[in-house]
Amino acid sequence: MSGQTEQEGVQQAEVKAAGAAGGVKRLLTGDRPTGQLHLGHLVGSIQNRVKLQAEYDTYILIADLHMLTTKRSPADIQEIGDNVRSILLDYLAAGLDPNHCKIYLQSAIPEVYELNTLLQNFVTVNRLSRLPALKEMAKNANLDEESIPYGLLGYPVLQAADILLPKAHIVPVGPDNLAQVEITREIARRFNQTYGEVFVEPTPLLGVERALVGTDGKGKMSKSAGNSILLSDDRKALEKKIRKMYTDPNRVHADVPGTVEGNPVFEYHRIFNPDQAEVDALAARYEAGTVGDGEVKDRLLTAMITFMEPLWERRAHYAAQPDLLDDVLWEGTLAMQRLATQTMREVRKALGLGKTMDKLRKRMEKRARKPA
DSSP states (O other): OOOOOHHHHHHHHHHHHHHHHHSSOEEEEEEOOSSOOBHHHIIIIIHHHHHHTTTSEEEEEEOHHHHTTTOOSHHHHHTHHHHHHHHHHHHHHHTOOTTTEEEEEGGGOHHHHHHHHHHGGGSOHHHHHTOHHHHHHHHHTTOOGGGOOHHHHTHHHHHHHHHHTTTOSEEEEOGGGHHHHHHHHHHHHHHHHHHOSOSOOOEEEEOSOOOOBOTTSSSBOOTTTTOOOBTTOOHHHHHHHHHTOOOOTTOOSTTSOOOOTTOHHHHHHHHHOSOHHHHHHHHHHHHHTOSOHHHHHHHHHHHHHHHHHHHHHHHHHHHTOHHHHHHHHHHHHHHHHHHHHHHHHHHHHHHTTTHHHHHHHHHHHHHHHSOO
């Protein structure tokens, strides 16, 4: 795997130091259940979660409410059940361990809806409109400025509810999502300054992996672009996709010097082939025109099979035990529910909400006790 930058290393050290000072810290992260996960998800975020899951009290949400901001047709909603099952199996195959993390369903936590409603009052429309990722998210959903729903504009507020409900200390993110976590931090500060300390102000933790290029060499790996290798792909599907990978279009014969930079086959070698001496030798031969694309892909396929075998084994293990999948999601959701219930109790008390109804209830109970 590619190495982390000095800045990222310092940041991780600071996060761990904070954890050591205050006991085990809670970590929250997750994905929208829009379909099967691929290697881009694995190297972009999931591998980092696997490394961190035993260091923190780790919660991973399957964010089906967030999916509704861009995919909300009856057909999209109908697919949520299957997608949740698929993403759960992908998580477990990738190495997330139910003994070290809790995986839960966002829509099953009623307090998410309640806190989202309350937090909307702690951020302005102007602040949300300045979010750099908003236009990109709208573009990806084929929405023009006039068609952006409030849910998409308010996406960071719902995200804040996700983070603040379990009082997460750590939120692993990519550089593109730092601004969204900053909105969560601002909301937490504003609430705490006004009503007293309730929320933890989360610390973003930058991932160490870059985006994985698609097999066609045209931008990031994406299932919709047809350039992805799915975590659920078997050996036959993997081989087919490796054989079809884009290389150097100007190289028509094996004896023609080729370009390694920007060549996705070599990008994958750098990430998935642990024998970097072999990779360096292949790159040198490729640039000299003494090795063909076929051999380079053969070596990559061998490395990829070795990389994927543990995932295939874990997938087979969990796929054969559907009740165990149910238990993982059920227990994870119950664990999150307990945290959410406690946090919302504190939020309502801090805000003073419910006092009117409490007083009315006491008066009604007192009246009920009086003899007729």
